[in-house]
Amino acid sequence: xxxxRIHGRGGQGVVTAAEMLSVAAFDEGRHAQAFxxxxxxxxxxxxxxxxxxxxxxxxxxxxxMEPDAIIIQDPTLLHQVDVFAGLKKDGYILINxxxxxxxLGLGDMIRDWRHERLCTVPAMELALKHxxxxxxxxxxxxxxxxxxxxxxLESVIKAINExxxxxxxxxxxxxxxxxxxxxxxxxxxxxxKETEHA
Amino acid sequence: MLKQMEGSRAVxxxxxxxxxxxxxxxxxxxxxxxxxxxxxxxxxxTLSPCEFIxxxxxFAAMSVAIGSSAAGARSYTATASQGLLFMAEAVYNAxxxxxxIVMTVANRAIGAPINIWNDHSDALSQRDSGWLQLFAETxxxxxxxxxxxxxxxxxxxxxxxxxxxxxxxxxAYERVDxxxxxxxxxxxxxxxxxxxxxxxxPVSIGAMVGPEAFMEVRxxxxxxxxxxxxxxxxxxxxxxxxxxRDSGGLTxxxxxxxxxxIIVAMGSVLGTIKDVIDEMRDAGHKIGVLGITLFRPxxxxxxxxxxxGAKRVVVLEKSMAVGLGGILSTNVRMALSGLHMHGYTVIxxxxxxxxxxxxxxxLFRQAEQDALEPLTFLDLDWNMVNKQLExxxxxxxxxxxxxxxxRDVGVVAARNY
Numbered sequence: 001x002x003x004x005r006i007h008g009r010g011g012q013g014v015v016t017a018a019e020m021l022s023v024a025a026f027d028e029g030r031h032a033q034a035f036x037x038x039x040x041x042x043x044x045x046x047x048x049x050x051x052x053x054x055x056x057x058x059x060x061x062x063x064x065m066e067p068d069a070i071i072i073q074d075p076t077l078l079h080q081v082d083v084f085a086g087l088k089k090d091g092y093i094l095i096n097x098x099x100x101x102x103x104l105g106l107g108d109m110i111r112d113w114r115h116e117r118l119c120t121v122p123a124m125e126l127a128l129k130h131x132x133x134x135x136x137x138x139x140x141x142x143x144x145x146x147x148x149x150x151x152x153l154e155s156v157i158k159a160i161n162e163x164x165x166x167x168x169x170x171x172x173x174x175x176x177x178x179x180x181x182x183x184x185x186x187x188x189x190x191x192x193k194e195t196e197h198a
Numbered sequence: 199m200l201k202q203m204e205g206s207r208a209v210x211x212x213x214x215x216x217x218x219x220x221x222x223x224x225x226x227x228x229x230x231x232x233x234x235x236x237x238x239x240x241x242x243x244t245l246s247p248c249e250f251i252x253x254x255x256x257f258a259a260m261s262v263a264i265g266s267s268a269a270g271a272r273s274y275t276a277t278a279s280q281g282l283l284f285m286a287e288a289v290y291n292a293x294x295x296x297x298x299i300v301m302t303v304a305n306r307a308i309g310a311p312i313n314i315w316n317d318h319s320d321a322l323s324q325r326d327s328g329w330l331q332l333f334a335e336t337x338x339x340x341x342x343x344x345x346x347x348x349x350x351x352x353x354x355x356x357x358x359x360x361x362x363x364x365x366x367x368x369x370a371y372e373r374v375d376x377x378x379x380x381x382x383x384x385x386x387x388x389x390x391x392x393x394x395x396x397x398x399x400p401v402s403i404g405a406m407v408g409p410e411a412f413m414e415v416r417x418x419x420x421x422x423x424x425x426x427x428x429x430x431x432x433x434x435x436x437x438x439x440x441x442x443r444d445s446g447g448l449t450x451x452x453x454x455x456x457x458x459x460i461i462v463a464m465g466s467v468l469g470t471i472k473d474v475i476d477e478m479r480d481a482g483h484k485i486g487v488l489g490i491t492l493f494r495p496x497x498x499x500x501x502x503x504x505x506x507g508a509k510r511v512v513v514l515e516k517s518m519a520v521g522l523g524g525i526l527s528t529n530v531r532m533a534l535s536g537l538h539m540h541g542y543t544v545i546x547x548x549x550x551x552x553x554x555x556x557x558x559x560x561l562f563r564q565a566e567q568d569a570l571e572p573l574t575f576l577d578l579d580w581n582m583v584n585k586q587l588e589x590x591x592x593x594x595x596x597x598x599x600x601x602x603x604x605r606d607v608g609v610v611a612a613r614n615y
Contacts, residue, residue: 015369019204022371026202034371057373059336059469061366062554 001054002150003064006137007083008073011043013137017071018049020141020163024155025053033058046081053150069148072096073123073136075104090114092148094183096123096136116190119147119183126178131171142176146183153180201376205337205367206231208374209302212341214245215382216300216348218274220266222251224259226281227314228364229304233276256281260288260299267297268403270394272348275299278364279306282320286327293328293419295403296393298351298358300344301329305465305516306364307549311600315550316364317516318465322493322525328419330358330426331494332446333464337367338374339491342445345377346433348386353429354422355392361493363466365550377441385440423495430492448497451504453479454486459566460508461487462501462530463515467546467553471514474558485562490526501533510540512565514576516547523573540568546576582606 004021008014015036022034030053037048050064065085069092072083087093090113095101097120101110110118121143123136131138138160145153153176160172201208210232213221221240223233239245249266253259259275267273277285282303292299303321307313321331332347334340340362347358362368393403407415427448434447452472454460461471468489478485488504490497505511511534513527522528524543531541542565547553557577564570585606590596 019371023202026200026373031373032202032371035366036369060473060555061363061466061470063552065554 001052001058001060002069002148003067004051004053004069004071004144004148005064005067006049006051006071006073007077007081008047008137009043009077010045010047012047012073013135014047014073015049016163017073017137017141018051020138020156020159021051021144021151022053023162024141024145024151024159025051027155027158028151030055031058033060037063046077067091069094069144071140071144073140075099078104078106084109090117092117093119094140094143094147095120096140098122098125115194116187117147118190119143119186121179121182121186123175123179126175127172130175130178131168138172139175139179142179143183145176146180147187153177199376199378200373202371202373204231205340205362205370205372206304207235208337208341208376209344209362209368210235210239211376212344212382213274213300213302214239215377215379216274216345216386217272218245218248218300218348219271220249220251220263220273221275222253222259222262222266222273223275224253224256224277224281226256226278227304228306228316228368229276229278229281229302231368232302232304236274256285257288260285260292260301263299263301264288264292264295264297267292267299268295268393268395270389270391270396272352272389273297273299274301276302276304278304279308279314279320282324283308286324289324289327289329291404292357294415296355296419296422298348298355298389298391300347300351301357301359302344303359303361304364304368305361313549314364316366317548317550318361318526319517319548321359321361322517324359325494325525328356328423329494330354330356330423330492332358332360332492333490334360334362334367335450335466335468335489335491337362337370337372338443339445340367341374341376342437342441342443343491345382345386346430346437346446348389349433350426350429352389352391354425356419356422356426361465366466375441375443381440385437426492426495427497427499446491448492448500449504450489450491452487452489454488454504454508456484457486457507458484458509459486459562460505460511461485461562462490462505462511462513462526463487464490464493464526465516467514467516470553470555471558474555474562477555478559478562483562483566485566493526493529496529496533498533501530502537505530505534505539506537508539510542510565510568512542512544512562512570514544514546514553514561516545518545518548542570542572542574544570544574544576551577 018034022032025032034051072095075097123139126139240250308319351358515526527543
């Protein structure tokens, strides 16, 4: 079972992102379960949503406490919420930011981690560029397809088309594709560096 | 057809396929998405003929359902928590009048303190209201139970409450097998009311009944409800023949063969419990679980039959009878009357407290060693409790409990509970 936890703020489409992840996994013939952690569904308040993906029926109903991957839709949460709580060693992290992990002050934390699994992508900028609204959730899903490799980009695009129509769908698909390309390039770079080290 | 969708949406689509003629509802979390979706279907003509009536309160919602059902229309509503309490007087009237209304309860805690999260306090507060009560384990079962509920309600001329865990199920996206309209039509016959307000053949419904006949009317309500114990298994079997899957019925057992310890629970927590049981079985523990699908009428004989071979029974429930202990466990205990075995009540998951595999592993192992208290509160924070108790000892004017505890806990941003 692969477990994803998404952190963001009310209004950023956190719950929608988890739901779309589950739809993308379903489209690949897998079992998926997406659900929100409710209670603070106000604009701007910290929000968490979860998605489990598996090849068999998912019966488990507890929140995801030991995720395989974490998507952070708002980097200001780093100072407010323990977003990395329970993340498995060598798990995947994807942060919506134009900064690096070092610039975010996370350099020490990730020193021993597999760097090709730690990615940042300026999803807010991509959303503004392609969709015209500051909603980073969908571009991050494109990036997630690249970093974790549990879902194909094409499945994410299919999920976007199921959720949105017309210009909004087109813009989100373009943003997801660009995010995918950015993250892929980052990962290749990280792998290259690691090979050099070795 | 397999679909990935939200539980609320799945239930709304299933209800729509049951062709309700009147839907009346007042929004309350976590039920709102269900009636919102139905409202859209009525507005865009997908669900027709059907009248969607916005009302000003839950009391009005049930009152309208009573009126429309008495007029011979298939009637549906949904609510949760305080909404169910607010309509309570009409809830009793609906069953007392023998009106086959179907209502979803998206289970949520009851205040005070106000809490929007899941537990079973709301539905169980109405356990003696005369409604049949079904509890869904998954979204698939929730949608299937609604289809069975209309059939059952109309056959018995009694209202049915379909309970599904708020947020945990209503807001979860998962795979469901959505039936076709033709399947539902084949399973659910057209509604033929046993009684109705008809100007052509006038009757009055809702007489005042004095001591001369009141007890007999009440006895008949009980006898009628007990008929469901016979009907439900046959309806579930017929459901399987039309839809091709097991859904509904009185209870479900899981790995209870040769089990020395049997857990009893209702609703979505059964999924987590089954995962724990698989892991414990792999490690050689003789443990299984009994899921209660039908809570009212309570299937005493079936529960006794399922549990009598065990050495101990642990009832894990998301509800509580203040001043007594458990509600489900009291019912289970009645089914086990005269049998010699250890019995434990575990109150868990109140107000949305997560019930984790880790906690269940610890709990079940303790139970196996008969090291549990008769009444246990799973994952209770004793420091928090004791601090308040000390505060109350120290000061007469110790202040409001909820506010004190929140101050002790500090600000909690969104996190795993």
